[in-house]
Amino acid sequence: MTKFEEKLEKLPIKTIQHPVGDTKYYTAVHVKTLIAQADEEIVNLKSRLQQQSLPxxxxxxxxxxxxxxxxxxxxxxxxxxxxxxxxxxxxxxxxxxxxxxxxxxxxxxxxxxxxxxxxxxxxxKPQLFYLKNKLTGAYLYYDEATKLYSDIVGNVEDFFGTKTKFTQQEIDSMKLGAMNRLRWRNEIRCKSI
Incomplete structure (x- = not known):
């Protein structure tokens, strides 16, 4: 039984006798009050539903x-x-x-x-990082044509076919040569964008 039905049962009922059969009537004032309460509850539930954050x-x-x-x-x-x-x-x-x-x-x-x-x-939106070598001041970039990582001094803007901003997942999975990996791991300072 719903809340509405429970409240409806508690309302005063007026019985009118009729030769065909008795008829039960709810007092109109009480029914209007009950409907108004139900409408308020619906509005309240809708506002709570809209306040939930999106996934x-x-x-x-x-x-x-x-x-x-x-x-x-x-x-x-x-x-x-x-x-x-x-x-x-x-x-x-x-x-x-x-x-x-x-x-x-x-x-x-x-x-x-x-x-x-x-x-x-x-x-x-993934957090992106520039990778900079503290000793040389060079930034790491990835050349998509040659599939190699290299470093560039100066401007770190994206050039055609290169990538200069990396996600943490990309940084963790980078495949650099043994010497480069050691050098970059020890000397890199990640700079958040």
Whole structure:
């Protein structure tokens, strides 16, 4: 029984006898009061619902949500992501980040489900860093054409085909030569952007 039905039962009832059968009437004033209370409760619940913050997802997850059709359930969407990564690995390398994020824990899966179902979410902006060698003053950059890391003194603006800003995850997974890795690990000062 709902709250509304419970309150309705507690209202004074007036019985009118009729040859066909008795009819029960609620006093109009009490019913109007009950309806007004219900309306207030609805407004209160709506405002609380609107105050809840939107789920925060990484950019790759936001892209996945946008690319999966609306008619999929959250379970089907997660299963699709899993299938893309496990069955067609080479063709779906970009889905691996989404899959790994989902595998980090049930909180991420819940966040994904909520964002997918409501299609309302906030995209997490990753914190980016410049990497600077303290001794030489050179900044590290990645040349996408040669797939090599190098250093540049002076202007750290992005040049065509180079990358000068890195996420913490990229920094942790950098594959530098043994000497470079040792030098950069010992001498780098990360500067947040």
């Amino acid at each position: 925060v997802v990484p950019e790759c997850v936001a892209g996945a949500i946008e690319s999966i059709p609306d008619h999929y359930s959250a379970f089907e969407a997660i299963d699709l992501i899993k299938s893309k990564v496990e069955v067609f690995t080479e063709e779906n390398k970009d889905w691996l980040q989404v899959y790994n994020w989902l595998c980090e824990g049930i909180d991420n899966q819940d966040t994904f489900a909520l964002a997918f179902i409501t299609r309302k979410y906030t995209v997490e």
